[in-house]
Amino acid sequence: MANTLDPMDLKQTITLHLDGFSNRKIGSTLGISRNTVNTYMRLFKASGSTFKELLGLDNATLEKLFPSHTTINNPRYEELMLFFEGVNKARNHPGFTFLYHYQEYVDQAKAPYSYTQFMEHYRRKYAKAKGSMKLEHDPGNELFIDYTGKKLEIIDKETGELIPVEVFVAILPNSQYTYVEACKSQKREDLINCCCNALQFYGGAPKAIVSDNLKSAVTRASRYEADINRSFKDFARHYNCVINPARGYAPQDKALVENAVNLAYQRIYYPLREMTFFSLEDLNREIKRLLQRYNDLLFSRKEASRRELFQSVEREYLKPLPDIPYELKGYRRAKVQKMGYVYFSPDKSYYSVPYRYMGKETSIHYTNSTVEVYYNHQRIALHARNTSKGSYNTNKEYLSSTHKYYSDWSLEFFKKKAAIHGEHVVRCVEKIIDKVDYPEIGYKRAMGVIQLHKAYGSKRLDNACKRAFQADATSYLRIKNILKNNLDESSLFYQNLEEDQSHIPEHDNIRGASAYQ
Template sequence: MPLYIYSDMANILDPMDLKQIITLHLDGTSNRRIGSILGISRNTVNTYMQLFAASGISLEELLVFENADLSELFSSHTTVDTERHNELMLYFEGVNQARNHPGFTFLHHYQQYVEQAQEPYSYTQFLEHYRRKYPKEKGSMKLDHLAGEEMFVDFAGKKLHIINKGTGELIAVEVFVAILPCSQYTYVRACMSQKRSDLISCCTETLRFYGGAPKAIISDNLRSAVNRASKYEADINRSFKDFARHYNCVINPTRGYSPQDKALVENAVHLVYQRIYYPLREMTFFSLEDLNKEISILLKSYNNLLFKRKESSRIELFQSIERQYLKELPAQSYELKDYKRAKVQKMGYVYFSPDNSYYSVPHRYIGKETSIHYTQSRIEVFYNQERIALHQRNLTRGSYNTNKDHLSSTHRFYSDWSPEFFSKKAALHGEHVLKCVEKIVTSQDYPEIGYKRALGVIQLYRAYGSQRLNDACKRALDTDACSYSCIKNILKNNMDKVPLADGQPEQAQPHIPFHSNIRGASAYQ
């Protein structure tokens, strides 16, 4: 039975967000802190935690639920009155403009609001909604960072360069910077672009460098990380979310127009310019690997430098304080996922366009629209957020990849098709039938097409007998017209009964080449 969400705020979360709430809660994070990290209200977090408890299922079990099952269990139903809420938000605009007037009181404006509203909120709710819409501005302050809590990532504004050995072209490369704010332990890596694949690859290498994962990754609002930037609730792209889920952490982009959110990583970038860029200024590199090798040498020295006001270095603070609070990494590194949509074809396969190949799904999904999640090593097919097929990725272009369990009883017969299968069947009707079938099967790029045509040729014996079929196939081979339609027309027009002139090749008999559209004399009797 689904559990419904009744809330005074229309904040509907998808299954991946629910799993982020569970992950942070299991790490001992308070509901208020979870709301702050994920950019949602504390009340929403409280509501979901109550629903989790009411379900009678442990948080650890909920964490391994399929997205579809989690979505069905915690149905996204809300009782918010949008019109009533919007009316209050519009009224607040006038209230806020009068905020600095002498003698201003919320009670005065609340009384005016009650007189004009059809269904006014209570005074307590009135104040709560106002504070949510217009939170108090806080002055700058030094932030205390907890060990293992966060990791800041960003790309440096200035680029480094490598040289193409063949052309001498100077190629600009991006520089990725990550920092653990508690110990300020830093990681730097050069990559070819700021695209999603490079960002996730750099984050993967960063976690391997640290030997653990933080609770949250704080990124700038990069296009490779965020689909839609927002000061309060950014829309993170699904690949980056999936990456975070793999490492049991969450993504929390910085707020737009809030430089204090990323001051630490920007200061780290400035120091990278001094400690890494400057020593590299007169060096020449012909590959990204060579550049990263030199960066790692300089980075080691940088992390070993003593802080001016502390009697320790970044690496010492990391090893003594922060390392123990990082989460263990999974056994396998994350593989970047991409996504495609595909309709299940009548033969029970989905077409995978990147490789021009086909993968089977259970036959009951024929005609359904599916989502393909793929990595370099595997293909997953989902229908309504439920995985219905899993295959090892076959990089051979045009390949058909079949799981026999997906086939209906009718289709299982076709799965046994092979050149040997048809050769055995054709040999029963004569040597010319065998040669003709072998030629048909080997002439097609896609074997299943050849198999169907070969089966059609063999089945002609039912109507005309094996001897006539063998003679017709001989005539088709002699005229180089070896196809199902030509052999069928030879038999239909009784051309297999016309004797060939001795010692004269068939090709020399008519002055017009044989074609299936040309009718013989028997058609006019």
């Protein structure tokens, strides 16, 4: 007998039969297999009583006629039940499969049941006390992600070393449209990069990403409120979705992606088993080809492929992707220095911030292309990243008026300042700056020369610069001494120098150069 029923079930079966239900419908209504209903119908007819008479019997009489525990001597069935005791003890062992134990059973049984009957009898003997609910997945609502347990390999061309690589799997549960990619590791950078590629593959973002409790995704796991990694949370914010980690030790929360991993072994790993790859790019190119074939396979019941279900149903429910792909962010803390810059340790460089934040503790958020400075969760500065070590990166809008003035110093700046006081001042300033290797030193000296006009006036300064230039004495101290000693006005030496005449007076007794030829 396929199964045994108690008197209450028997009366319900007879009642439904009298109401005109078929054996199949009786079985589906009462949760009984059709074979069991068929067996009892034959027993009812063989009892010699009508269905109405059987329905009128009390439970004790009915149980005697059709006992709930079979009394048939069936060695084949008893042998199976004894074998199940060993199977059930091994149930929680890693790698357990019913198929393995069924093959053992076939090897030792005289008249083995089929695999289908083997599983049916096992489920009846060890019925699950804990129920399992079938989860319904709304289109575009979630994206499940996970890594496969088994790794693929690439070969280093130079050393011949086998390098194991991780395999990332993502699946949209409504259409079961799947994405697979090989990557170097499960670290934060690789995880977020794979997620970015997956969203680009789907052409949209779901409302939530359901991840496993990976260290690169979850800082602190919890069944109720996990602490999400800061970078992963920032990635989700960029794509306008949320991260919803699965509960620990609850694989049913992401059963579809677990199944997708198993299918990846069959549809992708197995065809790759005899292929050799020397780079991730080559490996992912072949994975992409196999993945396309996998997503185009027809579901036997739905009569459509994963790709067709995604295109026709789920795609329109995904959120549009932002114009700019997400860049992985790093974080540092830094204090604003007195000169109005923060020190960025990864590049050993400096970035300016508004001068009013001097002395404040700030947070630096950086990517490969940008550096942002935050104070109290508000961005106060934004710069393009400069990877040159020791560089000072300045936004003049952030500087105080004094710093802005200082940052404008250049040769053209000082020539323009000097032109107000005369052309000779310009020539001296230009020569002072050109004489030094370090421009900032020359700038300070030039500024000192220009500032002399405050004490002596522009006309005297220009005249002093003229005499200094002609005497090749263009320095701040010499020009200052010329002015201080009034040599720019009364010196015979400089007057004769200006007129290009000899300082020796003419005399008749003095012979010229011609007398010595």
